[in-house]
Each structure stands twice: as structure tokens, then as C-alpha cells.
Amino acid sequence: MLQVNYIRENREKVLERLSVRNFKQPELVDEIIKFDEERRQTQTSLDNLSAIANASAKQVGELMRNGKKEEAELVKAETASNKESIKKLSDELAVVELHLYNALVQLPNLPGEQVPTGSTPEENEVVSLHGEPAQLHEKALPHWELTAKYDIIDFELGTKITGAGFPVYKGKGARLQRALINFFLDRATEAGYKEMQVPLMVNEASGFGTGQLPDKEGQMYHSTVDNLYLIPTAEVPVTNLYRDVILKEDDLPIKNTAYTPCFRREAGSYGAHVRGLNRLHQFDKVELVQVVHPDKSYETLEQMSAYVQSLLQELGLHYRVLRLCGGDMGFVAAMTYDMEVWSAAQQRWLEVSSVSNFEAYQTNRLKLRYKGATGKTQLAHTLNGSALALPRIVAAILENYQTEDGIKIPEVLVKYTGFDKID
């Protein structure tokens, strides 16, 4: 959520930045300014009336104490009409505040300066390309056939016990999952991130805090009896650890990492591109979350991007880095890098990580601030990134490392898997 004051004072700039996203409802900006104007007026009137009411109440108290009962009764009588106005105004205020809020949450974050204008994935900017595509033998298979051939991931079995998109990992497949999780967590710890283990279900307030609610309600599994949501990413619980918190400037930057399963309903997405591991309802991911000083967030974004790339390099995967164009970025992001690995068997790029700077968009809603040297509280900036999401990494490893007599395990993983080949 953008800050109203900023919108009010930078209307032109806001509109200009939104156009980078190809945002379809620029009129929302003026609506917000109008609601804000209304809100402040109502607030002022209400405050004035409340001041009068407070004064009268004080007066009554004083008169009563001095035994001047009749005069007190007189003042009491006068307050009646004021009381009605106060009630009316505070109702009005609540309404206009709700309107303002509803409009504000519909406004996406403003793209950063470097974000290219555009509305489709084709307009994303390829920042860099690393490594070489794997050279596969003639009988190379896509991963969903490899998993069946070596009996390491069973999609049908998952369908039986739960439904489509809930695979069962078996034997070396399960072991590979655990190896990757440990590898990612170890590397993150080495890079200075603190490992956290967080709940996999969150309450409504947390959903609001990171922006999944109210909009993307349909993306999350919802336990209605308890009104809890299964997390779509560790970003939600980890970032919400800092909801309603005022940090000391010295506490920054905060670097957290967490492994969690992620649950996504992904309603209505079935087809060729979501086969096998490409898109699941439940998958594993190691996430990075940082809370940083506003002056440092873009620098941090570069560092996080470099860190994620170092993982891909260690795994020996051919990958590229994209800077998403305005229209392809998530609603809350100010700038996003996507990392995509090449799937030689599917002959296409698979998104395995997304690293974003949210600037103050999340922290404004989270009320996550820090107190600077001057004693002034300011909104911190948040960033997060996947490091990494497992399924597509597994898909890429299986496909790119396949040989005619089995699948090789990347060198760095062997000490975690305890085997160097799946056959």
C-alpha cells in the first residue's frame, strides 16, 4: 500500500510511474486524493467537536465537585446535540476511511527507475545469460518421464491420496528434496541469513500484511472453521514477524531465511505447461527475506540477485536473469529479477526464483518502521527472494543431468544426498 501523503504530494509522478506498469485505472489516484481530502476535513471537524465535548465534560466534573449541581445539569443538557454530531461525524469518518482504504489497496506499487515499461513477459529485459545449455543424448526425456522411469516422484499416488499437484517423492527422489533444502539453508546461513522455522498457517492479519488479502484470496487454501490460511510462500509468515514493529536503525539489515512447504490453489491452471513439476499445489521452497534501510534496498536487491545466481552456478545450471517489465511485475513489487533455468528436455526456460524489492509498499501496511538517529520513525524497506524453489530446480537437474544410464547428481549435492547417481 502506497502512502497517502506521497500520493497527495506527488500526483504527476505517481501517474507517470503507474504508466510503466500499463496500469488500467489511473483515475484511482484522483479518487484517493479526493477521499483523503474528505477524510482530513471530516477528521478536523470531528476533532474540534471532540475538543468541545471534552471541555464540557471537564466543566461538569468541576461543577459537581464544587457542589454546583444545577449548573452542571445545564452544561449536560447542552452536550446532547454535540454528542449527536460527533456520532454522525465519526460514522462519516469511518465510511470515508473505508473508501480510502479500498481505493488504496487497489493501487499497485510504483515501479523503480530501472524498470522497463511494458505489459507482457516478452517485454522483460534479459539482463544476463550464464553457462551453456546441456547437451543431451538422443533419447533424453522430459522430467515427468524420468521420474516415472526411476520411480522417484509419483504423481498418480499423490492424486489418489490428495489430488493433482500433490506429488509423492520416493526413495532417492525424497532424498534429493531433503538434500536441496539442506544445501540451500546451509548456503543462506553462510551468507548471513538467520534460519527461521515458522508456522505454515497464518491468520487474516498476516495475509493482509503482505498483501495476499484481500485481493488474492483465491490463491490460498483457507481453513474456514479456524479462519486460517495455508501459506503460499514463507514470505508471509517471515515478513509478518515484523508486523507492527519499530526497529532500531542499528537492527537493520535483518536477514532471514526459512524453508517451508508452499501451498497454492492456482485455480484453473492445467495444461501442457504445468505438467509434472512445473506447477504444483504443494511444493518446497527456501525463501530469503530482508528488512533494510530505505537507502540500501536497491543495493540489497543486487546482492540478493547475485546470491541466488551463485546457487545456480554451483548447481551447474544454464540460466538467465530477467528484469521484469512494469506490467509483468507482481502487484506489490517495485522491481523484480526473475531467474530462469534452461530445461533442455522441454526446450524452454523455467522460472526458479523471483527476487523483489518492495520498497515501503509492504511495510506501510505492516507498520514496520525503524527509528533513526534523529528519533524519527520511518518505514523500512522489505525484499524477498526464492533461494530456491525446489520443483523446477529438480526438473532442471533431472533433465539436464540425465545420461543414458542414469541421472548424475551435481557435485555440490553429493555430500547431502549420499549418492551421486539416480539409476
Place this chain on the structure above:
RNA sequence: GGAGGGAUGCCUGAGUGGCCGAAAGGAACAGUUUGCUAAACUGUCGUACUGGCAACGGUACCGAGGGUUCGAAUCCCUCUUCCUCCGCCA
């Protein structure tokens, strides 16, 4: 699941209808003193909205939301959460 007791500022903790945005102590920060450390002394020490160039004001907030009242941290209702005891249990 049953019974009872709590939730106040960074922390401890006072406050049972007006003089309370809130005592006191501690912590922290700044200054004075000081050979150094410590101590002592003085001051600062919640958040948000809002008016004002500013000085300085107004309003709201004592777990959350409603209610009673001229007036609520204080009384009533609902919810959340913590603690103690009992029951159950990986």
C-alpha cells in the same frame, strides 16, 4: 475440554468513574561532574492523525471491538491472548 486469574508506555509496575496520556522504579539516550571506570546530578524518553512557516496546539489510542455515562485505563458485553489448576494427549 472444565474452573479460576491476568493483559497498562522499552521493562517492572501503580492506578476501580473526572485532578490520568497515565505515578514510581529500572533500562536507554544527551549533558554536567570526572585522570579512567563507576557513581551522582540534570534533562529527554510511546504511536498515529490533524492545524500551523514555526513556536505551539487539537484529537485518538491503557490487548481488540462494541456498549453505559456529561465524562471510561477504571463499569457492562463479545472476541483474542497469556498464566494457574484439573482432564486429555504426540
